Amino acid sequence: MGINHFIDKMLAGRNARKTDKLVLFCIENILSGNGLEVLDLGCGNGLFCHAISGLPSISHAVGVDVVEYCKVPINFQLYSEGQRIPVDDKSFDYTFIVEVLHHSDDAEHLLREAVRVTRGYLVIFEDVVTSGARLFFMRWxxxxxxxxHGVNTPLNFKSEDEWKLVFARLNLSIQQIYNYSFYKFYSPQKCRVFLLKV
Ligand SMILES: C[S@@+](CC[C@H](N)C(=O)[O-])C[C@H]1O[C@@H](n2cnc3c(N)ncnc32)[C@H](O)[C@@H]1O
Incomplete structure (x- = not known):
């Protein structure tokens, strides 16, 4: 058994709880309508994409990433950082970008691509910088x-206000900002969920 397999087993319960909480949040706060087509941009292990594809309101879910390490079967497309996302314009009602932006070398390019492929909303979960001490923790x-997983970690964290400036430059309209915690109890990360109309 390799070390990655061992770590996956250790984290399986935590990842399942994290996914359940995320899906519940989306059902209660974000998703509206039926026959929805969704993109999980930067889908990572694929757990969220897989879980959301089973919801009655979702007709089609696709996961894309620049690294392939899916743990569950999903509609997956691999592409390269800085390139065109391999899907047509305005294909999705919702594009989820969960803890991805700070991993991109060029978050504005990634967001422009996300806007291109979306006809409805971007849903961005992002850990925001609130203090120097927290930034130190977030980095390590x-x-x-x-x-x-060999994931790029340029550590391009920003504060909530800095992200708002990026969204304004891209003419994205902020519909709602939620506070979010990926874990049930205390988390030192301060996550925001930005619901943006394309
Ligand atoms: C912290 S992981 C989050 C994975 C998943 N969204 C989750 O919440 O479990 C960040 C992911 O973003 C991906 N990523 C980084 N840059 C990307 C880009 N330009 N386009 C798509 N995915 C990217 C990484 O490969 C990695 O899988």
Missing amino acids: FDTLMNMR
């Missing part, structure tokens, strides 16, 4: 959690 935690 992010590196630790992602290094084994």
